[in-house]
Amino acid sequence: MAQRAQTLGVAVIGTGKMGADHVRRIEEVTSGARVTAVVDVDAERAKAVAARVDHCTAYTDPAAAMASAEVDAVLIASPGPAHEAALLTAFEHDLPVLCEKPLTPDSASALRVLRAEQELGHRRVQVGFMRRYDAEYMKLKALLETGQLGRPLMLHNRHRNVASPPGWTSEMLINDSVTHEMDVTRWLLGHEITAVTVLAPSPSGNAPDGIRDPQFVVFETDGGAIVDVEIYVNCGFGYQVQAEVVCERGTARVGDGHAMITHAAGRWGGIIAQDYIERFADAYDREVQAWVDATRRGEVTGPSAWDGYAVAAVCEAGVRSLQEGGRAAVDLVDRPALYGG
Numbered sequence: 192m193a194q195r196a197q198t199l200g201v202a203v204i205g206t207g208k209m210g211a212d213h214v215r216r217i218e219e220v221t222s223g224a225r226v227t228a229v230v231d232v233d234a235e236r237a238k239a240v241a242a243r244v245d246h247c248t249a250y251t252d253p254a255a256a257m258a259s260a261e262v263d264a265v266l267i268a269s270p271g272p273a274h275e276a277a278l279l280t281a282f283e284h285d286l287p288v289l290c291e292k293p294l295t296p297d298s299a300s301a302l303r304v305l306r307a308e309q310e311l312g313h314r315r316v317q318v319g320f321m322r323r324y325d326a327e328y329m330k331l332k333a334l335l336e337t338g339q340l341g342r343p344l345m346l347h348n349r350h351r352n353v354a355s356p357p358g359w360t361s362e363m364l365i366n367d368s369v370t371h372e373m374d375v376t377r378w379l380l381g382h383e384i385t386a387v388t389v390l391a392p393s394p395s396g397n398a399p400d401g402i403r404d405p406q407f408v409v410f411e412t413d414g415g416a417i418v419d420v421e422i423y424v425n426c427g428f429g430y431q432v433q434a435e436v437v438c439e440r441g442t443a444r445v446g447d448g449h450a451m452i453t454h455a456a457g458r459w460g461g462i463i464a465q466d467y468i469e470r471f472a473d474a475y476d477r478e479v480q481a482w483v484d485a486t487r488r489g490e491v492t493g494p495s496a497w498d499g500y501a502v503a504a505v506c507e508a509g510v511r512s513l514q515e516g517g518r519a520a521v522d523l524v525d526r527p528a529l530y531g532g
Protein backbone atom coordinates (compact mmCIF):
# COMPACT_ATOMS: atom_id res chain seq x y z
CA MET A 192 0.00 0.00 0.00
CA ALA A 193 1.36 3.43 -0.93
CA GLN A 194 2.67 5.82 1.73
CA ARG A 195 0.21 8.68 2.18
CA ALA A 196 0.78 12.44 2.26
CA GLN A 197 2.91 13.89 5.05
CA THR A 198 -0.09 15.45 6.78
CA LEU A 199 -3.28 13.52 6.11
CA GLY A 200 -6.30 15.43 4.88
CA VAL A 201 -9.31 13.87 6.59
CA ALA A 202 -12.99 14.08 5.64
CA VAL A 203 -15.25 13.65 8.68
CA ILE A 204 -18.67 12.34 7.62
CA GLY A 205 -21.39 13.15 10.16
CA THR A 206 -20.83 16.17 12.39
CA GLY A 207 -23.12 15.29 15.31
CA LYS A 208 -21.93 14.41 18.82
CA MET A 209 -19.12 12.01 17.84
CA GLY A 210 -18.18 13.60 14.50
CA ALA A 211 -17.80 17.10 15.98
CA ASP A 212 -15.70 15.67 18.83
CA HIS A 213 -13.45 13.84 16.35
CA VAL A 214 -13.02 17.07 14.34
CA ARG A 215 -11.88 18.83 17.53
CA ARG A 216 -9.58 15.92 18.35
CA ILE A 217 -7.88 15.85 14.92
CA GLU A 218 -7.44 19.62 14.96
CA GLU A 219 -6.42 20.09 18.59
CA VAL A 220 -5.21 16.85 20.14
CA THR A 221 -3.69 14.37 17.70
CA SER A 222 -0.88 15.00 15.22
CA GLY A 223 -0.24 14.09 11.59
CA ALA A 224 -3.66 14.95 10.17
CA ARG A 225 -6.00 17.86 9.62
CA VAL A 226 -9.67 18.07 8.76
CA THR A 227 -10.00 19.25 5.16
CA ALA A 228 -13.68 18.37 4.68
CA VAL A 229 -16.76 17.81 6.80
CA VAL A 230 -20.00 16.27 5.56
CA ASP A 231 -23.48 16.31 7.01
CA VAL A 232 -26.92 15.93 5.47
CA ASP A 233 -27.74 18.88 7.71
CA ALA A 234 -25.97 21.62 5.70
CA GLU A 235 -26.10 24.18 8.49
CA ARG A 236 -24.47 21.78 10.96
CA ALA A 237 -21.68 20.96 8.49
CA LYS A 238 -21.08 24.66 7.80
CA ALA A 239 -20.96 25.50 11.51
CA VAL A 240 -18.35 22.79 12.16
CA ALA A 241 -16.31 23.74 9.05
CA ALA A 242 -16.27 27.36 10.19
CA ARG A 243 -14.28 26.35 13.29
CA VAL A 244 -11.47 24.84 11.15
CA ASP A 245 -9.01 26.61 8.79
CA HIS A 246 -9.36 25.68 5.11
CA CYS A 247 -12.11 23.13 5.65
CA THR A 248 -14.92 22.66 3.09
CA ALA A 249 -18.46 21.73 4.14
CA TYR A 250 -20.36 19.20 2.01
CA THR A 251 -23.77 17.53 2.21
CA ASP A 252 -22.80 14.63 -0.07
CA PRO A 253 -20.16 12.16 1.21
CA ALA A 254 -19.25 11.13 -2.37
CA ALA A 255 -18.41 14.73 -3.34
CA ALA A 256 -16.09 15.10 -0.33
CA MET A 257 -14.34 11.79 -1.06
CA ALA A 258 -13.73 12.87 -4.68
CA SER A 259 -11.83 15.97 -3.48
CA ALA A 260 -8.05 16.08 -4.00
CA GLU A 261 -7.81 17.48 -0.43
CA VAL A 262 -9.04 14.20 1.08
CA ASP A 263 -6.61 11.34 1.84
CA ALA A 264 -8.65 9.48 4.48
CA VAL A 265 -12.18 9.30 5.87
CA LEU A 266 -13.63 9.20 9.37
CA ILE A 267 -17.26 8.00 9.31
CA ALA A 268 -19.40 9.26 12.21
CA SER A 269 -22.83 9.29 10.58
CA PRO A 270 -25.56 6.98 11.96
CA GLY A 271 -25.03 3.22 11.39
CA PRO A 272 -27.51 2.86 8.48
CA ALA A 273 -25.43 5.38 6.45
CA HIS A 274 -22.12 3.54 6.95
CA GLU A 275 -22.35 0.96 4.14
CA ALA A 276 -22.78 3.57 1.37
CA ALA A 277 -19.94 5.70 2.76
CA LEU A 278 -17.62 2.68 3.11
CA LEU A 279 -18.29 1.46 -0.44
CA THR A 280 -17.61 4.95 -1.82
CA ALA A 281 -14.37 5.16 0.19
CA PHE A 282 -13.33 1.79 -1.33
CA GLU A 283 -13.99 3.17 -4.84
CA HIS A 284 -11.36 5.83 -4.08
CA ASP A 285 -9.19 3.33 -2.15
CA LEU A 286 -9.28 5.65 0.87
CA PRO A 287 -8.40 4.47 4.41
CA VAL A 288 -11.37 4.67 6.80
CA LEU A 289 -11.91 4.94 10.53
CA CYS A 290 -15.58 3.90 10.83
CA GLU A 291 -17.42 4.51 14.10
CA LYS A 292 -19.23 1.45 15.43
CA PRO A 293 -21.30 -0.22 14.14
CA LEU A 294 -19.53 -1.20 10.91
CA THR A 295 -23.09 -1.51 9.57
CA PRO A 296 -26.35 -2.27 11.42
CA ASP A 297 -26.77 -5.93 10.34
CA SER A 298 -24.66 -8.90 9.27
CA ALA A 299 -25.90 -8.99 5.63
CA SER A 300 -24.70 -5.43 4.96
CA ALA A 301 -21.51 -6.07 6.97
CA LEU A 302 -20.81 -9.07 4.71
CA ARG A 303 -21.22 -6.86 1.63
CA VAL A 304 -18.59 -4.52 3.09
CA LEU A 305 -16.27 -7.48 3.86
CA ARG A 306 -16.62 -8.73 0.28
CA ALA A 307 -15.94 -5.28 -1.18
CA GLU A 308 -12.81 -4.92 0.97
CA GLN A 309 -11.64 -8.36 -0.11
CA GLU A 310 -12.11 -7.31 -3.75
CA LEU A 311 -9.73 -4.41 -3.08
CA GLY A 312 -7.28 -7.05 -1.90
CA HIS A 313 -6.13 -5.15 1.19
CA ARG A 314 -7.64 -3.92 4.44
CA ARG A 315 -8.90 -0.36 4.41
CA VAL A 316 -11.13 -0.17 7.51
CA GLN A 317 -10.48 0.32 11.20
CA VAL A 318 -13.73 0.07 13.22
CA GLY A 319 -14.23 2.48 16.13
CA PHE A 320 -14.26 -0.01 19.00
CA MET A 321 -12.37 2.46 21.19
CA ARG A 322 -12.21 0.37 24.35
CA ARG A 323 -9.26 -1.47 22.80
CA TYR A 324 -7.36 1.84 23.22
CA ASP A 325 -8.42 2.52 26.82
CA ALA A 326 -5.41 2.40 29.18
CA GLU A 327 -7.14 0.09 31.69
CA TYR A 328 -8.45 -2.35 29.08
CA MET A 329 -5.00 -2.38 27.42
CA LYS A 330 -3.43 -3.32 30.79
CA LEU A 331 -5.99 -6.07 31.27
CA LYS A 332 -5.32 -7.47 27.80
CA ALA A 333 -1.54 -7.37 28.41
CA LEU A 334 -1.96 -9.19 31.74
CA LEU A 335 -4.12 -11.92 30.19
CA GLU A 336 -1.52 -12.39 27.46
CA THR A 337 1.20 -13.14 30.02
CA GLY A 338 -0.79 -16.22 31.07
CA GLN A 339 0.03 -15.54 34.77
CA LEU A 340 -3.61 -15.87 35.79
CA GLY A 341 -4.23 -19.01 33.75
CA ARG A 342 -7.15 -19.56 31.41
CA PRO A 343 -10.03 -17.02 31.51
CA LEU A 344 -13.20 -18.76 32.70
CA MET A 345 -15.67 -15.91 33.10
CA LEU A 346 -15.91 -12.21 32.28
CA HIS A 347 -18.36 -9.99 34.19
CA ASN A 348 -19.25 -6.61 32.67
CA ARG A 349 -21.32 -3.64 33.79
CA HIS A 350 -22.30 -0.96 31.28
CA ARG A 351 -24.42 1.90 32.61
CA ASN A 352 -25.51 5.13 30.93
CA VAL A 353 -27.25 8.06 32.64
CA ALA A 354 -30.24 8.13 30.25
CA SER A 355 -31.16 6.76 26.85
CA PRO A 356 -31.51 9.33 24.05
CA PRO A 357 -35.00 10.01 22.61
CA GLY A 358 -36.25 7.31 20.26
CA TRP A 359 -34.48 4.40 21.93
CA THR A 360 -35.85 0.87 21.76
CA SER A 361 -35.19 -2.26 23.82
CA GLU A 362 -33.18 -3.68 20.88
CA MET A 363 -30.81 -0.70 20.95
CA LEU A 364 -29.46 -1.78 24.34
CA ILE A 365 -28.01 -4.73 22.42
CA ASN A 366 -27.28 -3.12 19.03
CA ASP A 367 -25.92 0.20 20.24
CA SER A 368 -24.45 -0.47 23.69
CA VAL A 369 -23.65 -4.16 24.29
CA THR A 370 -21.78 -4.13 20.93
CA HIS A 371 -18.80 -2.84 22.92
CA GLU A 372 -18.85 -5.85 25.28
CA MET A 373 -19.14 -8.14 22.25
CA ASP A 374 -15.98 -6.61 20.83
CA VAL A 375 -14.18 -6.56 24.18
CA THR A 376 -15.02 -10.24 24.81
CA ARG A 377 -13.67 -11.32 21.42
CA TRP A 378 -10.56 -9.14 21.77
CA LEU A 379 -9.69 -9.84 25.42
CA LEU A 380 -10.35 -13.57 25.35
CA GLY A 381 -9.49 -14.26 21.70
CA HIS A 382 -12.69 -16.34 21.44
CA GLU A 383 -15.68 -16.08 19.10
CA ILE A 384 -19.11 -15.73 20.74
CA THR A 385 -21.25 -18.73 19.85
CA ALA A 386 -24.56 -18.07 21.63
CA VAL A 387 -26.42 -15.26 23.39
CA THR A 388 -29.15 -15.34 26.05
CA VAL A 389 -30.87 -12.12 27.08
CA LEU A 390 -32.83 -11.91 30.33
CA ALA A 391 -34.69 -8.81 31.45
CA PRO A 392 -35.99 -8.01 34.91
CA SER A 393 -39.10 -5.92 35.35
CA PRO A 394 -38.06 -2.54 33.81
CA SER A 395 -36.69 0.26 35.96
CA GLY A 396 -39.06 3.12 36.71
CA ASN A 397 -36.36 5.36 35.16
CA ALA A 398 -36.78 3.73 31.75
CA PRO A 399 -39.06 5.37 29.16
CA ASP A 400 -42.35 3.47 28.66
CA GLY A 401 -41.96 0.26 26.69
CA ILE A 402 -38.16 0.00 27.03
CA ARG A 403 -36.81 -3.13 28.66
CA ASP A 404 -34.04 -1.57 30.69
CA PRO A 405 -31.95 -3.01 32.32
CA GLN A 406 -31.09 -6.28 30.59
CA PHE A 407 -28.76 -9.11 31.59
CA VAL A 408 -26.97 -10.62 28.62
CA VAL A 409 -25.00 -13.88 28.64
CA PHE A 410 -22.51 -14.91 25.95
CA GLU A 411 -21.06 -18.39 25.47
CA THR A 412 -17.73 -18.55 23.64
CA ASP A 413 -15.95 -21.14 21.51
CA GLY A 414 -13.15 -21.14 24.12
CA GLY A 415 -15.56 -22.37 26.81
CA ALA A 416 -15.91 -19.05 28.67
CA ILE A 417 -19.15 -17.55 30.00
CA VAL A 418 -19.55 -13.77 29.83
CA ASP A 419 -22.26 -11.67 31.44
CA VAL A 420 -23.18 -8.06 30.76
CA GLU A 421 -25.45 -5.88 32.85
CA ILE A 422 -26.65 -3.16 30.51
CA TYR A 423 -28.61 -0.36 32.18
CA VAL A 424 -28.97 2.75 30.03
CA ASN A 425 -31.21 4.81 32.34
CA CYS A 426 -29.41 4.36 35.64
CA GLY A 427 -29.63 8.10 36.27
CA PHE A 428 -26.40 8.53 38.22
CA GLY A 429 -23.49 8.19 35.83
CA TYR A 430 -21.66 6.46 33.01
CA GLN A 431 -19.93 3.32 34.22
CA VAL A 432 -18.10 0.63 32.28
CA GLN A 433 -16.49 -2.11 34.36
CA ALA A 434 -15.04 -5.52 33.55
CA GLU A 435 -13.73 -8.32 35.73
CA VAL A 436 -12.05 -11.41 34.30
CA VAL A 437 -12.07 -14.55 36.43
CA CYS A 438 -9.22 -16.88 35.53
CA GLU A 439 -8.00 -20.20 36.92
CA ARG A 440 -5.46 -18.57 39.28
CA GLY A 441 -6.81 -15.07 39.89
CA THR A 442 -9.04 -12.24 38.80
CA ALA A 443 -8.45 -8.79 37.34
CA ARG A 444 -10.88 -5.90 37.23
CA VAL A 445 -10.96 -2.52 35.43
CA GLY A 446 -13.24 0.49 35.32
CA ASP A 447 -13.75 1.29 38.98
CA GLY A 448 -12.93 4.95 38.35
CA HIS A 449 -10.59 5.17 41.32
CA ALA A 450 -8.28 7.73 39.73
CA MET A 451 -8.79 10.08 42.70
CA ILE A 452 -10.55 9.50 46.02
CA THR A 453 -11.26 12.46 48.28
CA HIS A 454 -11.87 12.34 52.03
CA ALA A 455 -13.69 15.42 53.35
CA ALA A 456 -16.59 16.53 55.55
CA GLY A 457 -17.03 13.06 57.05
CA ARG A 458 -17.33 11.33 53.69
CA TRP A 459 -15.05 9.70 51.10
CA GLY A 460 -15.53 9.10 47.41
CA GLY A 461 -14.82 10.04 43.83
CA ILE A 462 -16.50 11.44 40.76
CA ILE A 463 -18.48 9.31 38.32
CA ALA A 464 -18.15 10.28 34.63
CA GLN A 465 -21.42 11.33 33.02
CA ASP A 466 -20.91 10.02 29.49
CA TYR A 467 -18.60 8.17 27.13
CA ILE A 468 -17.07 11.39 25.75
CA GLU A 469 -15.68 12.02 29.25
CA ARG A 470 -14.92 8.41 30.35
CA PHE A 471 -13.26 7.35 27.10
CA ALA A 472 -11.65 10.69 26.06
CA ASP A 473 -8.13 9.24 26.23
CA ALA A 474 -9.20 6.08 24.40
CA TYR A 475 -10.71 8.05 21.51
CA ASP A 476 -7.52 10.16 21.33
CA ARG A 477 -5.34 7.04 21.23
CA GLU A 478 -7.64 5.35 18.70
CA VAL A 479 -7.54 8.29 16.26
CA GLN A 480 -3.79 8.77 16.71
CA ALA A 481 -3.20 5.06 16.03
CA TRP A 482 -5.33 5.31 12.88
CA VAL A 483 -3.50 8.41 11.62
CA ASP A 484 -0.08 6.89 12.37
CA ALA A 485 -0.90 3.56 10.71
CA THR A 486 -2.38 5.32 7.68
CA ARG A 487 0.73 7.47 7.25
CA ARG A 488 2.84 4.31 7.37
CA GLY A 489 0.60 2.82 4.68
CA GLU A 490 -0.83 0.24 7.11
CA VAL A 491 -4.24 -0.63 8.57
CA THR A 492 -4.36 -1.76 12.20
CA GLY A 493 -6.94 -2.11 14.97
CA PRO A 494 -10.43 -3.64 14.88
CA SER A 495 -11.15 -4.86 11.35
CA ALA A 496 -14.23 -5.14 9.16
CA TRP A 497 -14.28 -8.82 10.23
CA ASP A 498 -14.60 -7.69 13.85
CA GLY A 499 -17.45 -5.38 12.80
CA TYR A 500 -19.18 -8.25 10.96
CA ALA A 501 -18.74 -10.71 13.85
CA VAL A 502 -20.26 -8.19 16.28
CA ALA A 503 -23.20 -7.59 13.91
CA ALA A 504 -23.87 -11.35 13.85
CA VAL A 505 -23.75 -11.53 17.68
CA CYS A 506 -26.18 -8.57 17.87
CA GLU A 507 -28.63 -10.46 15.68
CA ALA A 508 -28.52 -13.44 18.03
CA GLY A 509 -28.98 -11.08 21.00
CA VAL A 510 -32.03 -9.43 19.45
CA ARG A 511 -33.53 -12.87 18.64
CA SER A 512 -33.07 -13.93 22.25
CA LEU A 513 -34.58 -10.67 23.52
CA GLN A 514 -37.62 -10.93 21.26
CA GLU A 515 -38.25 -14.69 21.34
CA GLY A 516 -36.71 -15.68 24.67
CA GLY A 517 -34.17 -18.43 25.31
CA ARG A 518 -30.71 -18.98 23.91
CA ALA A 519 -29.89 -17.91 20.34
CA ALA A 520 -26.94 -19.35 18.42
CA VAL A 521 -24.60 -17.00 16.52
CA ASP A 522 -24.33 -17.66 12.80
CA LEU A 523 -20.89 -16.69 11.40
CA VAL A 524 -19.42 -17.30 7.93
CA ASP A 525 -15.85 -18.67 7.79
CA ARG A 526 -13.24 -16.00 8.45
CA PRO A 527 -11.70 -14.88 5.11
CA ALA A 528 -7.90 -15.04 4.62
CA LEU A 529 -7.66 -11.22 4.51
CA TYR A 530 -8.66 -11.22 8.19
CA GLY A 531 -6.41 -14.05 9.31
CA GLY A 532 -8.76 -16.97 8.46
Ligand SMILES: NC(=O)C1=CN([C@@H]2O[C@H](COP(=O)(O)OP(=O)(O)OC[C@H]3O[C@@H](n4cnc5c(N)ncnc54)[C@H](O)[C@@H]3O)[C@@H](O)[C@H]2O)C=CC1
Nearest residue numbers: 205206207208209210231232233268269271273291292293
Ligand atom coordinates in the same frame (compact mmCIF):
# COMPACT_ATOMS: atom_id res chain seq x y z
N1 LIG B 1 -17.53 4.74 19.96
C1 LIG B 1 -18.45 5.25 20.76
O1 LIG B 1 -18.34 5.22 21.99
C2 LIG B 1 -19.64 5.90 20.19
C3 LIG B 1 -19.95 5.73 18.87
N2 LIG B 1 -21.07 6.28 18.35
C4 LIG B 1 -21.34 6.05 16.93
O2 LIG B 1 -21.00 7.23 16.20
C5 LIG B 1 -21.90 7.40 15.12
C6 LIG B 1 -22.56 8.78 15.25
O3 LIG B 1 -23.24 8.86 16.48
P1 LIG B 1 -23.61 10.28 17.13
O4 LIG B 1 -22.55 11.26 16.87
O5 LIG B 1 -24.02 9.99 18.51
O6 LIG B 1 -24.91 10.67 16.26
P2 LIG B 1 -25.53 12.11 16.03
O7 LIG B 1 -26.97 11.86 15.71
O8 LIG B 1 -25.18 13.04 17.13
O9 LIG B 1 -24.80 12.62 14.70
C7 LIG B 1 -24.95 12.02 13.45
C8 LIG B 1 -24.79 13.10 12.39
O10 LIG B 1 -24.76 12.46 11.11
C9 LIG B 1 -25.57 13.23 10.21
N3 LIG B 1 -25.98 12.33 9.14
C10 LIG B 1 -27.07 11.52 9.05
N4 LIG B 1 -27.04 10.82 7.90
C11 LIG B 1 -25.93 11.21 7.25
C12 LIG B 1 -25.35 10.84 6.00
N5 LIG B 1 -25.91 9.93 5.21
N6 LIG B 1 -24.20 11.45 5.63
C13 LIG B 1 -23.62 12.39 6.40
N7 LIG B 1 -24.12 12.77 7.60
C14 LIG B 1 -25.26 12.18 8.02
C15 LIG B 1 -26.69 13.76 11.08
O11 LIG B 1 -27.31 14.90 10.48
C16 LIG B 1 -25.94 14.10 12.37
O12 LIG B 1 -25.41 15.41 12.34
C17 LIG B 1 -22.87 6.23 15.17
O13 LIG B 1 -22.38 5.21 14.32
C18 LIG B 1 -22.79 5.78 16.63
O14 LIG B 1 -23.10 4.41 16.81
C19 LIG B 1 -21.90 7.07 19.09
C20 LIG B 1 -21.64 7.28 20.40
C21 LIG B 1 -20.48 6.74 21.06
Ligand SMILES: O=C1[C@@H](O)[C@H](O)[C@@H](O)[C@H](O)[C@H]1O
Nearest residue numbers: 292352367368369371424467
Ligand atom coordinates in the same frame (compact mmCIF):
# COMPACT_ATOMS: atom_id res chain seq x y z
O1 LIG C 1 -21.19 3.66 21.67
C1 LIG C 1 -21.79 4.20 22.54
C2 LIG C 1 -23.17 4.69 22.43
O2 LIG C 1 -23.60 4.60 21.08
C3 LIG C 1 -24.05 3.84 23.31
O3 LIG C 1 -25.37 4.35 23.27
C4 LIG C 1 -23.55 3.84 24.75
O4 LIG C 1 -24.33 2.97 25.53
C5 LIG C 1 -22.10 3.37 24.77
O5 LIG C 1 -21.65 3.40 26.11
C6 LIG C 1 -21.26 4.29 23.92
O6 LIG C 1 -19.92 3.91 23.98
